[in-house]
Amino acid sequence: xxxxxxxxxxxxxxxxxxxxxxxxxxxxxxxxxxxxxxxxxxxxxxxxxxxxxxxxxxxxxxxxxxxxxxxxxxxxxxxxxxxxxxxxxxxxxxxxxxxxxxxxxxxxxxxxxxxxxxxxxxxxxxxxxxxxxxxxxxxxxxxxxxxxxxxxxxxxxxxxxxxxxxxxxxxxxxxxxxxxxxxxxxxxxxxxxxxxxxxxxxxxxxxxxxxxxxxxxxxxxxxxxxxxxxx
Amino acid sequence: xxxxxxxxxxxxxxxxxxxxxxxxxxxxxxxxxxxxxxxxxxxxxxxxxxxxxxxxxxxxxxxxxxxxxxxxxxxxxxxxxxxxxxxxxxxxxxxxxxxxxxxxxxxxxxxxxxxxxxxxxxxxxxxxxxxxxxxxxxxxxxxxxxxxxxxxxxxxxxxxxxxxxxxxxxxxxxxxxxxxxxxxxxxxxxxxxxxxxxxxxxxxxxxxxxxxxxxxxxxxxxxxxxxxxxx
Numbered sequence: 001x002x003x004x005x006x007x008x009x010x011x012x013x014x015x016x017x018x019x020x021x022x023x024x025x026x027x028x029x030x031x032x033x034x035x036x037x038x039x040x041x042x043x044x045x046x047x048x049x050x051x052x053x054x055x056x057x058x059x060x061x062x063x064x065x066x067x068x069x070x071x072x073x074x075x076x077x078x079x080x081x082x083x084x085x086x087x088x089x090x091x092x093x094x095x096x097x098x099x100x101x102x103x104x105x106x107x108x109x110x111x112x113x114x115x116x117x118x119x120x121x122x123x124x125x126x127x128x129x130x131x132x133x134x135x136x137x138x139x140x141x142x143x144x145x146x147x148x149x150x151x152x153x154x155x156x157x158x159x160x161x162x163x164x165x166x167x168x169x170x171x172x173x174x175x176x177x178x179x180x181x182x183x184x185x186x187x188x189x190x191x192x193x194x195x196x197x198x199x200x201x202x203x204x205x206x207x208x209x210x211x212x213x214x215x216x217x218x219x220x221x222x223x224x225x226x227x228x229x230x231x
Numbered sequence: 232x233x234x235x236x237x238x239x240x241x242x243x244x245x246x247x248x249x250x251x252x253x254x255x256x257x258x259x260x261x262x263x264x265x266x267x268x269x270x271x272x273x274x275x276x277x278x279x280x281x282x283x284x285x286x287x288x289x290x291x292x293x294x295x296x297x298x299x300x301x302x303x304x305x306x307x308x309x310x311x312x313x314x315x316x317x318x319x320x321x322x323x324x325x326x327x328x329x330x331x332x333x334x335x336x337x338x339x340x341x342x343x344x345x346x347x348x349x350x351x352x353x354x355x356x357x358x359x360x361x362x363x364x365x366x367x368x369x370x371x372x373x374x375x376x377x378x379x380x381x382x383x384x385x386x387x388x389x390x391x392x393x394x395x396x397x398x399x400x401x402x403x404x405x406x407x408x409x410x411x412x413x414x415x416x417x418x419x420x421x422x423x424x425x426x427x428x429x430x431x432x433x434x435x436x437x438x439x440x441x442x443x444x445x446x447x448x449x450x451x452x453x454x455x456x457x458x459x460x461x462x
Contacts, residue, residue, distance in 0.1 A: 011245055018249020022393065147462070162253065164455075169462045210460045217455050224395075224448050224455075229441050231378070231400045 007093050009058040010085045016140065017059060023161040024178050026220045031185065034215040035177040037207075042137070042157045042173050043189035044203035049135035049155075052077040056108075057084065059140050060179065061094045067183035069103045071137075074190050080129040081108030084122060084142050117148045139179055143167045159183070163216040174209055176216045238324050240289040241316045247371070248290060254392040255409050257451045262416065265446040266408040268438075273368070273388045273404050274420035275434035280366035280386075283308040287339075288315060290371050291410065292325045298414035300334045302368075305421050311360040312339030315353060315373050348379045370410055374398045390414070394447040405440055407447045 046052045054072055056079050072079050081094045091108060098106050111124035113131035125131045136149055139159035143166030149156050150170055158171040159182045168174040175182045277283045285303055287310050303310050312325045326337050342355035344362035356362045367380055370390035374397030380387050381401055389402040390413045399405040406413045424431060
């Protein structure tokens, strides 16, 4: 709640957070096996990327700034402030929040390149950041922008509690999990894999994002069918 | 969005709205047959009540003020401003909004009676309103307060998109539908029944709120199982 007053999250961001809460309730407020597998794949994909970039919007900054900063350092990858309901003031505040918490490499103040396929105001990205990235971690991303990034040939990793969202359906890797749980897992998996001699490419073999989404839906169905309607 | 800036809805109200949106998506953004049946029962229950009262919180005022006012006139029942995150200023603003739109009978400024079983600040109601009502329409109500009203022997009709919420499970009649759709239906059913010679008591026979919730869950399961995961 502090973060909306501080101008970090938008009112639309709060509604989106509520939608996420409903789905988190439906998956039982825990990390599903399928989400753990997706997070492993995401960790390997980020570690083997040529140029990974981590996209930060208002909700991401409000909820997991510290983990995003730690991940940025582990991967030597920039953070890019990228917000849907953009005002320069809100972008500046998010950048300031990240830097105050120790972030050293934050892009997104000079948006000098355009993603194709979406309207101008929401399409602008940093030429040195998302525009030239091969792998983008874009948690809580909007469906249009996720699709536009995919169309540019990028691999997009998202974190989204709604397995039915266009973002989840579109992304290369969809981590259907609460962002705080997912980021904690992602940071620890990146740490672990970074210092191991394990073949990272092996994690990327045989991964099917649609199968993962189906597994999440099946978990929700089982939970709904076993719901106790007594108070 | 205007209503949060105007101090009508709270930030928690926006998150709650988002949770509702997720469930509305899952039921297909339409009025289910089960919800239509619940709304019929609610209309008959309000028309046969000795003292019906209509509870209005910030989200209700922001979304369906006009319908609540019309229902209040049709039933000759007072509206009562009753908000979870209460500040006197917000309560006053909600009352002013209702009166500006034509409401003539708005209670809730003098909270002089206490509902048993919940903490003081959230338990206060109007002695002339909810406290002495036999049937309370309390859309988008919190689970604790719904339960407390039930424990006082009142019949509680709620409107809540989440069939699994404690409010839905606790209420006498749970209309699992979007509040705008549900209120529109409720107003038109009250109008229709009010001027007919139909036996209203007959609508109340054989109504099982748990069966209704089960029917909603079954609709969601069918929808989930048929979800197309292609974009």
